[in-house]
Amino acid sequence: MIHWEAHACLPLHPGADFSPLDRLREAGVHYVSVNVGMDMNPVAQILPVLAGYRARLVAHPERYRLVASVAEIHEAASAGVLAVGFDLEGALPLLGQPEMVALYRDLGVRQIHLAYNRNNPVADGCHDVERGLTPLGRRMVGAVNAAGVLMDCSHTGRRCSLDIMAASSQPVVFSHANPLALVDHGRNVSDEQIRACAATGGVVCVSGVSVFLGTSTPTAGDVARHAAYVADLVGVQHVGIGLDIGFGQPGLDDRPPGNHDPAYWWPREAGYGGSLEGIRYAPVETWRLLAGALRQAGMNPAEIAGVMGGNMLRVAGRVWHRP
Numbered sequence: 001m002i003h004w005e006a007h008a009c010l011p012l013h014p015g016a017d018f019s020p021l022d023r024l025r026e027a028g029v030h031y032v033s034v035n036v037g038m039d040m041n042p043v044a045q046i047l048p049v050l051a052g053y054r055a056r057l058v059a060h061p062e063r064y065r066l067v068a069s070v071a072e073i074h075e076a077a078s079a080g081v082l083a084v085g086f087d088l089e090g091a092l093p094l095l096g097q098p099e100m101v102a103l104y105r106d107l108g109v110r111q112i113h114l115a116y117n118r119n120n121p122v123a124d125g126c127h128d129v130e131r132g133l134t135p136l137g138r139r140m141v142g143a144v145n146a147a148g149v150l151m152d153c154s155h156t157g158r159r160c161s162l163d164i165m166a167a168s169s170q171p172v173v174f175s176h177a178n179p180l181a182l183v184d185h186g187r188n189v190s191d192e193q194i195r196a197c198a199a200t201g202g203v204v205c206v207s208g209v210s211v212f213l214g215t216s217t218p219t220a221g222d223v224a225r226h227a228a229y230v231a232d233l234v235g236v237q238h239v240g241i242g243l244d245i246g247f248g249q250p251g252l253d254d255r256p257p258g259n260h261d262p263a264y265w266w267p268r269e270a271g272y273g274g275s276l277e278g279i280r281y282a283p284v285e286t287w288r289l290l291a292g293a294l295r296q297a298g299m300n301p302a303e304i305a306g307v308m309g310g311n312m313l314r315v316a317g318r319v320w321h322r323p
């Protein structure tokens with residue numbers, strides 16, 4: 001049984017401490033998708049982060065393995081090492097060039113969404129004016145499909161996400177998103193979006209972030225409650241886990257260079273208080289408690305195995321291929 005953590009954030013700095021990944025492994029995680037950049041981060045920041053992270057993984061084969069396939073995840077799990085893939089949050093690092101998707105894939109990026117909270121020339125963010133997927137965005141979806149990268153709609157505008165799911169030839173995921181029906185927050189996803197995701201064969205991975213769960217102290221029970229809602233709506237085979245833990249490290253400045261304005265990316269009026277400072281994450285130990293919490297929510301062992309990783313494994317098995 002593989003436990004799949006669909007999204008985690010280390011400091012976006014080449015020197016980031018990787019010990020949080022060891023804690024995830026100790027809590028039972030077998031694969032983790034680690035963020036390497038968002039729309040607010042210039043390529044001049046993202047490339048050094050990729051280089052630093054890749055070097056760290058290569059330097060510790062006894063702990064980590066950068067994987068490109070489901071088979072490699074199983075091999076890593078058998079060897080007792082953590083399988084790692086990277087994800088990109090937004091299309092600005094693609095510099096308007098669809099061929100960049102395959103380049104990032106070759107560097108280890110296995111999952112990408114096209115906008116981070118705000119609109120860009122490719123797609124809409126969930127905290128901005130709704131336009132829908134742009135013509136360039138359609139080409140980007142085609143490039144993501146062709147490159148064998150997971151198409152992710154987290155942080156994307158409602159209408160634009162529906163456009164992406166209609167345009168994608170492959171299953172689409174929400175790697176970290178919660179049901180709007182349970183918590184009315186602009187980052188959460190509507191029943192219509194959840195149904196559209198399931199119709200692609202995809203998975204909605206529930207996050208462990210306080211404001212999206214509607215609690216100040218997120219627990220495994222909160223995550224299980226949101227997972228059960230998605231399961232009841234579209235079937236348990238479309239539910240996964242992406243706790244979205246942000247492992248901040250004091251003293252390591254990973255802010256984008258220049259005039260970075262947190263209130264633009266996390267608008268006060270959208271319920272963030274103008275920054276992420278008030279956000280709380282479900283603890284790493286949630287992974288130890290999750291099976292019990294999902295059982296309490298009414299799931300049987302096979303369903304729990306699917307939610308904790310089997311469902312994302314199925315989607316990745318279909319999507320990740322090298323042309």
Ligand SMILES: [Zn+2]
Nearest residue numbers: 089154155176
């Ligand atoms: Zn995110």
